[in-house]
Amino acid sequence: MRASAALTATVACLGVFALGVLGLREYMVDTVLGSAKTKAELELSRITDAYRTGHSVNVAVTGDAGYEVVTDPGQSVVRSSFIARIDPAWPGLPPAPADASGVWETKTALRSPTHPDWAENRTYTVLGTVVSGVPARLVEPLGRTGDLAPAEPSTSMATYRLTVYMFVLPWDAIRTETVFNRSLRFILPLAVVFVAGLAWFVTGRTLRPVEAIRRELAGVSEHNLDRRVPVPRSRDEIAKLARTTNATLDRLEAFHHRQQQFVADASHELRSPLTNLRAGLEVALAHADRADWPEVARQSLQDIERLQDLTADLLLLAVNDNSSVPMDTLVDLAALVEEFRPQVTCIVPEQAFVHGNASQLERLLRNLVDNATRHARSTVTVTVRVEELSVVLEVLDDGPGIAPEDRERVFERFTRLDDARTRDSGGSGLGLTIARGIATRHGGTLTVEDSPTGALFVARFPAVP
Template sequence: MRIKWWPASMRASAALTATVACLAVFTLGVIGLREYMVDTVLGSSKTEAELELSRITDAYRAGTSVDISLFGDSMYEVVTDSGETVVRSRTIRRLDPSWPGLPPAPANAPELWETKSALNSPTHPDWRENRTYTVVGAAVSNVPARLVEPLRRTGDLAPTTPSSSTATYRLTVYVFVLPWEAISAETVFNRGLRIVLPLAVIFVAGLAWFVTGRTLRPVEAIRHELAEVSEHNLDRRVPVPRSRDEIAKLARTTNATLDRLEAFHRRQQQFVADASHELRSPLTNLRTGLEVALTHADRADWPEVARESLQDISRLQDLTSDLLMLAVNDNNSTPPAAIVDLAALVQEFRPRVSCVVPPHALMRGNASQLERLLRNLVDNAARHAKSSIVVTVRDSESWVVLEVQDDGPGIAVEDRERVFERFTRLDDARTRNSGGSGLGLTIARGIATRHGGTLTVEDSPTGGLFVARFPH
């Protein structure tokens, strides 16, 4: 079912499809790329936070102080096992003075773990720093009091006035993973994307429009040429592109179809002209004879007039029957595949012809049509034979062969195909009354072809020899 709002033009449809597909692919790709980039930058920031955490914990284990200035704007906190804050970074104090802090590490905590913590500034609620952070932590045991006391300090990790106590502490050190580089990279990426993505979509849409138009240009030429084809100029042909693609194949197939249509149209015109001419002769004879008889009714030999009229009517019937049979032969349908004994069909023509047949010659086909083929060949032979007609049937493994030979003048080599054309009479001296309709051999070949066989004129020492071959 066609979508109502979708363009009917193939060019517009292709361009719109490419645009939608490009937009979808680019959007999904951009989202994936952005997520990958942000994750990569956040991973780098996390690595830096873990490095800072390692330096702090290593200093506590070694009993030395750490120069916090090396960490820049790092956000960190150190708490005791009782939950009291040892030291907190100035950045955290500035962002959220009322931040409750993080709990100490549990006794069974791993060497390094992650948690989440949110900062919310009561005085600046719109700050971008008001967010949930990833925090990495680690526990350190046996830290001397001189590096811990006094508690609740801000800024420097080491106290300015160290305690003289000999006590030791178990501390938990937390370092925040800062997302600022990831946020900055994402902002730059989104800003560039607002420019690049529309340009990319426009480029793809324009390219699809141009390529589709160029591709369909031969189709439009074919359509335009076909629109000019009519029954009066079937000789026109569509242009064939120099490319070897499907459109070139379409053009060649179209021209081949036009060739067949033109040939069929010519045959049809010739057939109509010939049929009209053939029908006109007996009708003219019939009308002329009756008009003359009526003009001289008192002197007309009415029985003779009736006999001549019957002859003309009989010829009209034969011609009409042949035309109908020819129309059936022009139909490409396959005849019923019944078993027919060709030898028995030939025997029915005794004693009119001499028969040389085996006991049986079985083949698949239509008995009435095969009988018509045989009768047409015998009638044709009778018109040319001097004294005898011989019909021979031979049965081999692959073919059933039917031969009809007369002892007449024969058929010249150059005329052996022309005799099968419609309304062809080789003997111009013969009258139409004795020459038949000129369709018998055409009908016979059509029947042979529809049975998957052939009908040809072959060499013979005397007279004409017609040979039909049928597959089993």
Template sequence: MSRWWPVSVRRSTALSAALLSVIVLALGWLGTRQFVSAQLTRNAVNTTLTDLDRMADAYRAASLGGGRTPLAPAGLTGDSAFEVVADSGRTVVRSTELRRLDPAWTPLPPAPAGAPADWTTTTRVTLRPGAHPQWREYRTYTVLGRVVDDVPAGLMEPLGREGHTLDAGLRGAGPASHHRLTLYRFVPPWDTLRTLKMFDDMMAFFVPLAVLLTAAVAWFAAGRALRPVEAIRRELAEVSRRQFGRRVPVPRSRDEIARLARTTNTTLDRLQHAHDQQERFVADASHELRSPLANLRAGLEVALAHAGRADWPAVAHRSLCDVRRLQRITADLLQLAVNPAEIPAPSGVVDLADVVREQVAERSLEPGGPAVRSVTDAPAPVRGEPVQLERLLRNLLDNAVRHAHSTVTVQLGRLPGEIVLEVLDDGPGIPAPDRERVFDRFARLDDARTRDAGGSGLGLTLARDIATRHGGTLHVADSDTGARLVARLPWAGGTGGDGALA
């Protein structure tokens, strides 16, 4: 941006409006002046042409009387500039005004030989006052010409006369001969110049006034329009790391600034949510990682302090358990840290019934713990990644096994357009107020339980995240006994039909 251009939006708006008004008004001034000048000049030419016709008619009327009829005034006044020229090139009569305007005036040329009776011409001549070049008459004039035939010599003699009328200094007698005369009449520019001068004076007053008014209106309008923006800026300046609760004021108008304010508040809501979530995540993650790291360090320090009496296989086993738990927590955190928008939609088709059978069979091989059984009647094709769907079911089973008394049941059914996966246990269940909180990161309903006995607090969070990324849902449903977690995934087998849950 140029150095002379103001940085302020309000000042730049006012300056832009002023410059635009100057350009528009200047162009309008010049265009209107040109139009008015052309119209006035055309009117002056038409009026002069009418006066020239009167001069010709005066000569024709006098010629019909054989030169004995006097010449009519023909509408000539003291300000009229005219000249009558004979075919010889000599001036018959000219106006005194013409001599005054140009003391060194030379006669205009006569009409060409053989010119028709209706011959007319338009030419331009420059009058030079001589000693006073600054006079307004020192200019170029438009001159109209016309011929008159068979004019008696009595209406011409003597030649070279000057006056305000055609018969000024006329003797009224002469030889019985007829001549052709060329009549010239100057178009007076005074009315046009006077009107244009008045127009220029008026525009010279109103154009600067209009520019100032336009700049002032633009200044105040921009200030009024930017007032909400300034309020938004002040509120945003107050938003800091500990003040995400502030919101910008939304003006009552429905313009772009109001939409900007609403969008800004929406963005601040997302920032506050992300900030709160990050703080909870950092606090919970640090707490979760501190426990296995502390156990690992304490076990190794005790073993090293009593190296001769330490049961190193048991120490290695406990350390390995802590490392595995750290790996699970780290893997879960990495999984949750991935932006769902960056992951392409799953394209493969997986039979969820096979996943259920494999997971249930794997659980049945583990000694101790509640019994795990499945109820599946038909194939359940869904679009997804096999590893992710296995992890979803594994996390649901881990949660159910951890809280069940004796039995965990996996049911798989089909509803119109979707596959329904249910995992039920006969444990204490999940209270209704906590059915959404269990999906929060590191959420625990039994805080008295030790971390080794419980999970990492990320299993259900990951399960819902996987279901969401596969276009489905995961929620806690009502159950007569224990907890009942229901996952719904889009069916990949076509239009879909109804299938009752087993």
């Protein structure tokens, strides 16, 4: 990830810098060319103004300018030494059409026959304009090179219509582009190296907590689930990842402890009927002539029934812990309760529908009724009522009840209260655990609440709209 991030940053830096450099270079060149064009327009305006006023035009041109003045018949009046030096055979530009006005722009090329490698061999932008009524003393003789004003002015009284051309020279733009490119040869590699190094360093710093988390997770096993990953002081996504990882490890450790306790309790519960069964058979076989074999068979059958009940409850608990309940089926809870009449006293409405699985809800009800019957002195009452948002199922017995401090403990696996029942007369110790699991999977709750006499188990399920 570190190398990938650094490489990605480097490639992105190259792309951004390349686009930025190209854009900036074009902008700078266009700006300098615009300045050169403005300068050419200014020179062109000075020449035409001088022609119109009849003054000398030599003072209007500064520097190594490129210009040409053409008469209407197409004769060259004067062209600059710059043009004559570069391309002596240059045919010149045509005169402006009769209806030309203002300043226009055209293109022309200069090519040196003796120096083909000169930088001046290129296509130039040329600005042109027309000036009329120019006196002959500023024009004749024709075909000159260099000075705009003739050395010996003509005495003719004629006037000319002239087309004046001024070259836009790109030398400043070329120098600017050359300096810019030369600077980039050093600046761009340094910038890319800097960005790559910075990305490498920052990514390494960012991933350091991830590496610490990885090392801690690598050391977690079933024998040391108490290890936790370090949480960075930052409040970024890595800190959230560390906290989520620790929360997951907490749940994993708690589940592992519950599993170990469950295995230990299950082993203990299975050992008791197996021990009784083996001891009874061994005693009977040791004294086969005096053994009451019908009684031995009856006791063995009771132990086998306990083993079957316990195995069935364990299987049901394992299946239910890893299953979900389809909530698209309507179940009439009142009808399920009526099936237990006359074993228990039933107080139910005409209908009480909930979403869920009928067989699982019947198992919940059976476990609660069996538990109540086991502890009741004489009466078990099952009540169903429909409230605004829930359907309430209550199972009440007239037995000794459950102390407040034990009301949550009775739902733990293999829990038997000391004053409630013995192992021989009681159930598997999983009935209430299974009942609460069924209630939870149906979106409800199962609790023990206060009652005048005995134990009151209350299950609440979401009502059907």
